[in-house]
Amino acid sequence: MSSLIRPSLIALVLSLSAGQMLALASADDPLTEEAKALVREFANQLQSELKSALEANGPVQAIAVCKERAPAIAAELSESSGWEIGRTSLKVRNAALNSPDDWETRVLQTFEERRAAGEPVDRLSFAETIQGEEGRVFRFMKAIPTQELCLACHGDQISEPVLKALAEHYPQDQARGFKIGEIRGAFTLAKPLVE
Numbered sequence: 001m002s003s004l005i006r007p008s009l010i011a012l013v014l015s016l017s018a019g020q021m022l023a024l025a026s027a028d029d030p031l032t033e034e035a036k037a038l039v040r041e042f043a044n045q046l047q048s049e050l051k052s053a054l055e056a057n058g059p060v061q062a063i064a065v066c067k068e069r070a071p072a073i074a075a076e077l078s079e080s081s082g083w084e085i086g087r088t089s090l091k092v093r094n095a096a097l098n099s100p101d102d103w104e105t106r107v108l109q110t111f112e113e114r115r116a117a118g119e120p121v122d123r124l125s126f127a128e129t130i131q132g133e134e135g136r137v138f139r140f141m142k143a144i145p146t147q148e149l150c151l152a153c154h155g156d157q158i159s160e161p162v163l164k165a166l167a168e169h170y171p172q173d174q175a176r177g178f179k180i181g182e183i184r185g186a187f188t189l190a191k192p193l194v195e
């Protein structure tokens, strides 16, 4: 009898813990859900504009999309959502706009460690509520994987005309030499919490 019960008990325990794990995984708090939805919106809009610009006019012209449209889309979304939305990286192209602060640098470093430990880059995210100078702030970051599409401007074999255009706009550019699957950077979001 007991030998019959035991396997089914084990099965029950296993299925329960799997169920609980699922519940945990999907039980993101509402702020994290909101942040993830904004990231999706930002990423989709940016990528579709980038793709059409690349197809229509090639990478030299498409640099303008990244230079003007990325900050513009971020500003529009920030305005309409009440969040602060941007992009950052350990190797930035636009240091004036996108340099990470200390918190972002630490999160980007842990993303690198988590990737080295085998976590898929498109799943890397991190949320934390921190004490800012003007009260508590909810912060969220999501890693951005390097894709084929990115290599024309961030890879290790950038064409001469693109190199020339980049040098004009970004003499301090560090955002090159990336390979597919590496972490190009991250979306970074912040929302002040009303006490």
Ligand code: HEC
Binding pocket: 047, 050, 059, 060, 061, 062, 063, 064, 066, 067, 068, 070, 071, 087, 088, 089, 091, 092, 093, 094, 095, 097, 098, 144, 145, 146, 147, 149, 150, 151, 152, 153, 154, 175, 184, 185, 186
């Ligand atoms: C046509 C050239 C081009 C392509 C293709 C391109 N980028 Fe960029 N990227 C830029 C430029 C230019 C900037 C600087 C934007 C600015 O001035 O804010 C930039 C900035 C960034 C930043 C902000 C951090 C930083 O370095 O300043 C991230 C993150 C980023 N790109 C990711 C990507 C990803 C991911 C892809 C592929 C899906 C991609 N880029 C494709 C040109 C490009």
